[in-house]
Amino acid sequence: MIMSQNFNLNRYRLLFLKNLSENYLKYILFYAGMALVLSILLYISFPMLSNITTIYNSNHKLLKREPDTFLAIFFFRILLQFGGAIFTSTIFAEYGNKQEAIYNITLPATITEKFWVAWTLSVKLFTVIALALFYLILWIIVEIKGETNFHYLNLLSLEGINIISFFLFFQSLYFFGAISFNKQHLIKTTLIIAVFGSLFSYWNAHLLPIIMGRDYLGFTTNGDIIVKNMVIYSRNHRFPLNILKELIFFVLAVIFWTASYFKLKEKEV
Amino acid sequence: MVSIKELCFGYSSKSILYRDLNLELKPGHIYGLLGKNGAGKTSLLKNMVGLVYAQNGLVEFKGINVKNRSVDVLSDLYFIPEDPYFPPVNPLKFAKYHSPFYPKFSLDRFNKNLVSLEVDPNRTISDQSFGQQKKTIIAFALATGVSLTLMDEPTNGLDIPSKSQFRKLMASTLDEEKALIISTHQVRDLESLIDTLIILDKKEIKVNASLDDISKKLSFSRNPKGLEMEGIYSEDSVYGKTEIVPNKDSDSGKVDLELLFNAVINENELVINSLKSN
Numbered sequence: 001m002i003m004s005q006n007f008n009l010n011r012y013r014l015l016f017l018k019n020l021s022e023n024y025l026k027y028i029l030f031y032a033g034m035a036l037v038l039s040i041l042l043y044i045s046f047p048m049l050s051n052i053t054t055i056y057n058s059n060h061k062l063l064k065r066e067p068d069t070f071l072a073i074f075f076f077r078i079l080l081q082f083g084g085a086i087f088t089s090t091i092f093a094e095y096g097n098k099q100e101a102i103y104n105i106t107l108p109a110t111i112t113e114k115f116w117v118a119w120t121l122s123v124k125l126f127t128v129i130a131l132a133l134f135y136l137i138l139w140i141i142v143e144i145k146g147e148t149n150f151h152y153l154n155l156l157s158l159e160g161i162n163i164i165s166f167f168l169f170f171q172s173l174y175f176f177g178a179i180s181f182n183k184q185h186l187i188k189t190t191l192i193i194a195v196f197g198s199l200f201s202y203w204n205a206h207l208l209p210i211i212m213g214r215d216y217l218g219f220t221t222n223g224d225i226i227v228k229n230m231v232i233y234s235r236n237h238r239f240p241l242n243i244l245k246e247l248i249f250f251v252l253a254v255i256f257w258t259a260s261y262f263k264l265k266e267k268e269v
Numbered sequence: 270m271v272s273i274k275e276l277c278f279g280y281s282s283k284s285i286l287y288r289d290l291n292l293e294l295k296p297g298h299i300y301g302l303l304g305k306n307g308a309g310k311t312s313l314l315k316n317m318v319g320l321v322y323a324q325n326g327l328v329e330f331k332g333i334n335v336k337n338r339s340v341d342v343l344s345d346l347y348f349i350p351e352d353p354y355f356p357p358v359n360p361l362k363f364a365k366y367h368s369p370f371y372p373k374f375s376l377d378r379f380n381k382n383l384v385s386l387e388v389d390p391n392r393t394i395s396d397q398s399f400g401q402q403k404k405t406i407i408a409f410a411l412a413t414g415v416s417l418t419l420m421d422e423p424t425n426g427l428d429i430p431s432k433s434q435f436r437k438l439m440a441s442t443l444d445e446e447k448a449l450i451i452s453t454h455q456v457r458d459l460e461s462l463i464d465t466l467i468i469l470d471k472k473e474i475k476v477n478a479s480l481d482d483i484s485k486k487l488s489f490s491r492n493p494k495g496l497e498m499e500g501i502y503s504e505d506s507v508y509g510k511t512e513i514v515p516n517k518d519s520d521s522g523k524v525d526l527e528l529l530f531n532a533v534i535n536e537n538e539l540v541i542n543s544l545k546s547n
Binding site for chain 1: 315322340343344347353356362366367369370
């Protein structure tokens with residue numbers, strides 16, 4: 001058999017199967033725990049999830065009726081980001097343990113194949129399973145409650161793309177943390193994200209007035225900037241600029257995944 | 270097979286383990302790597318496998334730089350660490366998922382090794398005793414058919430019958446295309462097994478010679494009555510005095526590895542120079 005020095009699909013398959021054979025119990029327990037927590041959260045909050053918001057004008061004329069998706073989106077984000085962070089933090093845990101690191105590094109597979117197995121498990125497979133669990137549990141609850149007009153979150157909407165792109169960025173940070181730290185990956189990565197996030201917000205608040213020449217007060221959830229006297233500088237919400245922000249998250253995720261690959265390549269015992 | 274050139278390695282720039290170390294390992298030999306605690310035996314093995322990166326120098330396996338951790342290198346060598354890790358699977362499952370990575374693996378050989386080392390193939394490895402775990406990885410390593418097997422303290426944790434079985438398995442595995450390197454403190458366990466001795470001390474290789482060559486240059490004798498002899502190095506023992514004397518008639522005798530090791534690490538120039546002489 002001619003062995004490719006970079007990527008061999010058969011070896012990747014063997015490595016993937018080896019990983020599953022060694023860790024399947026851990027994965028099953030993780031997803032079962034996640035499904036349980038999600039079921040409880042969604043079941044308890046279902047009355048709020050199925051809320052319909054009605055908006056009237058000053059003459060009490062109905063302007064629009066739309067489903068209140070805030071809580072569903074919130075739970076969806078929690079599931080993806082926190083579940084993903086916990087799962088991904090363990091994906092390279094073996095490299096933090098001397099014995100396991102020897103076992104993994106000396107296994108005859110390329111760094112690319114080892115990287116893609118970890119990526120497949122923590123990004124591809126996790127996303128698919130988490131999405132499937134979310135919609136399955138929600139569907140079961142909707143059926144139990146007999147709700148006929150429930151509005152499911154559309155992942156192909158801009159909101160859905162925003163959730164997925166931010167999740168991938170978040171995931172890439174934990175992926176990088178998992179290979180960079182030897183122990184307590186989750187805590188250390190979270191701490192660093194919190195510190196850098198705070199610093200970023202702090203400098204943002206100081207830089208924006210300089211750039212804009214106005215007193216900056218904050219920003220809305222849509223990313224619009226609020227300045228003194230409540231003048232709102234709105235982001236361009238039109239296509240393709242609305243997609244651009246999501247693209248930046250994708251690009252950042254790719255940068256962190258690439259950095260993780262090189263970290264894995266340099267790993268020593 | 271393994272070529273180490275000008276290797277400079279340390280875990281920090283302040284604590285250098287070796288400086289400009291050179292070593293050549295050839296197929297068809299069982300090498301015994303000896304050294305004091307902290308001399309860098311395990312680190313040397315790790316350098317040979319590509320588990321650590323040197324500050325300077327080059328380590329090649331069959332002409333390929335091991336630093337790249339290429340599949341061609343990793344699938345043709347096997348490293349048994351002192352304290353190996355095992356996933357929570359039994360030996361048969363371990364072999365099922367690991368053997369495809371080693372093209373020359375023989376399942377038949379693995380099963381025979383398990384039988385001769387008395388390892389239960391159906392019991393989860395991580396639930397077994399340390400000695401049983403060690404025997405499982407030895408059985409697997411010797412069934413991979415790789416050209417180079419590196420072992421760090423392989424006899425630690427093995428009972429007396431297993432040590433004897435281990436020696437038999439090792440001897441039966443070796444052929445003209447393979448090499449084994451064993452790092453150990455248990456010199457007595459390997460006296461009848463190794464054919465070449467490497468002693469690592471104070472950042473350099475003090476001895477790299479075959480036991481045949483050593484025995485042609487030095488004789489190892491026991492002097493129960495404490496009579497005066499022409500020993501160039503001696504030690505008191507419960508049996509009297511054990512001595513190293515120059516071998517004048519070039520007849521090969523048994524090498525006392527422990528005595529030789531002590532002479533070398535005590536920097537006995539007469540012994541070291543005798544080994545260097547042609």
